[in-house]
Amino acid sequence: MADESIPRDVPGGVPRQGSVSSSHVQFQGELASAETCTVMNFLGYGPYIRQARRDAYKECGRLLTAQSRDGSTWIIAGSKAEGLTSYLESDRDYISVVKGVICLEEGVDSSTIPGETNILRSCSRLSYPGHCRLLLERFGTTASIQFTEALCDDGYGRLFLSSDLYVNACSDVKHTEDVVVHERAGPSTPSTLAKDLHTDLVHALHFYCPGIVTRWATRHRNWPTPNVVQEVVSLGALVTPVGMKGSDYEHVEWRMCFNTAESVLVQNLNDTQVKLYVLLKMVKKDVLKPRKKEFTSFTMKNIVLWIAENNQQLLFHERSLIHWLHEGLDALRVAIDKRELPYYIIPERNLMAACDLDNEQQRAWIATINELIEEGPRIILRLPKIRRAIIAHPEPLRWHSGMKIEMEMLELIKMYRAALGVDMETDIIYQVAKRRQHEIASEVNLEWIMDWRSTGDLVIDLNYAYTSLLM
Template sequence: MTRLGYGEQIRRWRVEKFKKRASLINAGLSDVTVITAGSKAEGLTCVYESDRDDLLVLEGILCVEAGISLQTIPDGIGVYRMDTHAYSGHCRLLLERQTRKHFETIYNALFDNGQGDILLSSSLFLDELSAYIPTDSSVVNHERAGPSLPRSIGGEPHTVMVCALRCHCPSILQRWASRPRHWPSPVLVQKVVSLGANVTAVGFKESEYKHMEWRIGFNTGESELMNNLNDTQAKVYVMLKMIVKDVLRPSQKEITSYVMKNIVLWQAERNPQNKFYAQSFLHWLHDGLRALRTAIVTQQLSYYMIPERNLMAASGLTYRQQSHWVEVITDMMAEGPRVILGLPKIRRAIVASPEPMLWYSMKRMELEMLELENMILNVSCLENGVLDAIRQEILRREMEILMGIQLWMSEEGCTVNALTDIRNRMLK
């Protein structure tokens, strides 16, 4: 798995570079803060392997729990009170205080419920946002999914944008922090608490009032937790994601990678860290598969941050899917170590000759590092002359690597593709 791009070194490199990218972007913004979320923030996918999730947090607005005094919040900040009488992990937002300066998308999403309250509608907010986001001929907007607005430029993977509001919910975070646990450490627990929460514009699927509900999330805190998993735990998560994608192959997101993430976080919290080491990988992979099978059978999996929220609720799982997937997972668990041979990516790496595989792995890693550096340049503030010189050197080295791969493919009798195709395939 290290040779396939899931090792500790490249993982840390990705995390650092995506943090730097967000920092450079935010240096030029005032009303919005961009946060890298999902697998890119965790360093667990190659640069072109999956969507890039950008969380756009609107500044100057704060959502607060009941019982928090407005006197403690600066006058320049708009305040919404969280009504948590909704499905666990969700809330409705009631306007408490508006400021002179406000986002048009927010203002147009407000409505009177006829009972003297002004609420912020999640569905109206997304409608306004979809119409507001600028586009051009090179940008392709894709179908909206939950609170996200996916778009792509050219042939690159989707950039998934999710707009969020800051949320101050100390009671929820303290309930999480006070749980008895093996992991994370007290220091990390307090850091996660300090990172706070946000709400995104999506209600519970089966709620009668989903059009005005918002979901409470902890993106930055969860990324911090994932980045503190050890190498074995991170690889168990990656392998579980591969199994869902390549073996179970859900068609309507009945099971998502987020379910796998929560399974791994519960594993880490409930077991001593010294039990997670390289030789125990298969044990924890089987333990994760067992937890997934139980979640499918019972349609129950507690959200790691708010256990009362069931991640399998309204999943859309049919009885036929349940029966089939339970049978598949049971068979996989019975296979023992051979279970990993059912994954195309892993199987190809195992059957490949060691020396060429190692050479290819090193080239792929260098190519990705160069591509990440180029990503940073695209948002940097360097002078044009310096920028062009660095970019030319990166391009020169990328071409050198790709031509070497192209020559190797030709000598092996493979169909030789264009260099851009080779690059895209190597970085997926």
């Protein structure tokens, strides 16, 4: 079980400024940290490419909003908005926020809301923290079919907006032949476009909750800076159609979410903190491998945000990365042991609640995390992506990294041109980017053919090279 001698004196179960017992181990950890930071830059986690991704997806969200026929606001969220994954590396998370509906926190005055807006009032007293039911307070001048079809009577003449009915109503749309729609996953409707582009679409509502964000903003903290705190407060929140698992009101409950605020927070982490987040996600995916979402990348994000808030920023530098990786794993170990991890924005919400974690799996993960921590700097060799890069010769690694990053930058340009609605067959910029991508795929494939002479493993499919460079 978790080491109870480690003090957990701050929210989030994350200690302030951990210590390293051996100066020799500390020196090894510092060297390994610096090398890992360099390798991660080659692998596509450096500041430049992260910013390029963030800019591209933010602009695509803006264009989707401008082109929306019903006036919905479109947001690209998750790892794409944070700039942490390459084009095909993970799902693309879309949020569509409907126009003309607003949800208000309890106690907020609704008299200043324009008359055309439908008003819902959050009722959270009978729901798990971070969740609420939405009571119809006032009809606006217009309401969508999806909105009206999702209203249900509670037996006392009050109308609540059902999260289940809302997802079903919003999902009842026709798709083109190249889109495969999958079974609902929580609040999202997953789909696959052109066989390899996986997306998750969530239909959400605006949520005005000054009380919640004020409580977050007034916490004592080392991070983020006051101007970032004010930006987060100004962004507001959303409610998404998913209830607390096992709740009596699950089918009508909604979850309070701060997607845009979390993206801003991640963007304001320093380089070492961002790479800590990426490494923790790698540990989750490649070592611990949860099958039932007992913990997720969102869990790792919250651990990193708590660590950043609870510690002085000067402690986070490229030579301390492995130290903070151990601290992050220790925080995860405690969360699994106690089945408790407070949500960074609303600490009363426990991210480990209802996670279906059985005792045998709990003990196995704690034992594995103990082994990882005891390995010291060698922990990074457990991560296949990092290990392969470390053992590679520097020059081929640098060359392949340059090809991979250029390929993705060109794909982001093409994505932006497509979002603009240009004719992709005649648009000069799109076609130039496409031709250069073909050249890159050919160069990389030729290099693989040269390697075949010594390995016996021949790759001659340009489509495979193209896709691999975007993964």
